[in-house]
Amino acid sequence: MKVVIMGCGRVGAQLAAMLDKEGHQVTTLDIDAYSFRRLPPEFGGSAIIGNGVDEETLKKVGIEEADAFVAVTQGDNRNVMASQIAKHKFKVPRVICRIYDPLRSDIYSLLGLEAISPTTVFAQMLKEKLEG
């Protein structure tokens, strides 16, 4: 599977490393080259500096041939916009988007984005731990 991951923070880098290890073709994208330090030395994918809310950048990282796009930058809105570009403009078959704000996450789920709110997921996990 060919995957483009936008945002090379802790989550993005770890996901990139995991998928790379399993033999997937991974491209990570971040506006700050310093973020790529989080990738392990054996990482075999590519790491490209650029802004994912820009179509040209997305083309450069091979979005047109990608099977999946994951948006995990710190900015909810950046994730939302990039995901919509990937989904509607480049017709990427699988697009997953992180949205911290649970309300915004609900709205965009209704609008057809596959949105995950770590806030909701983690709060739920903590609650289950406490109760279990």
Added chain:
Amino acid sequence: MYIIIVGGGRLGYYLAKALLDEGHEVLILEKDAAVCQSINNELGSICLRGDGCEAMTLEQAGTSRADMLIAVTGEDEDNLVACQVAKHKFKVLRTIARVRNPRNEDFFRQLGVDVAVSSTSIILEHIKHELPTHPLMHLLTIQEKELEIVEVTISPESITVGKQVRELSLPPESILSLVIRKERKPTVPTGTTTLQDGDQIIAVTRPESVEALKSALTGS
């Protein structure tokens, strides 16, 4: 009308001022407390501190009774999300977004924003107009009809100087509507109007024919 403005920067501030002068009810949503304070000091209590992309802030602002939401922050993605949340969650009928990357103009419309205004394109057009090498300026786009109104300036180098309008091979669905000549009142051109150096021609055309129209009128 009740109009919500997202972003209290210079654009948001002057927009609010203009809309207040026209007698509208205006509310600015701004994240920065200091900016918010200074707007409230100057324009009266019209600024609410908060993130205009958050459904909770928009709820507080009474967005469901707003007639219009205008997002003018400096970030395209924030303007997009503010408009989409207003539109889909609060059913605001008209949303307007400022875009800085001109490429986003069409894309925002596809995503349901009613009007996307590219500040970058507007400034570029105005500057280009001042360059003698650029004879064409986009004046207006009539989106629903997919028509453009452009202004073409005839320069001494244009091979069409001295030619009559009927001799030109204009692209289909292009109409020359007005000729403005120095020190003369504007006239509606006919087939026998002869083009002169310095003529400003206002024409209506299809977006895809703009370049063809320019070459028909200037020969370049």
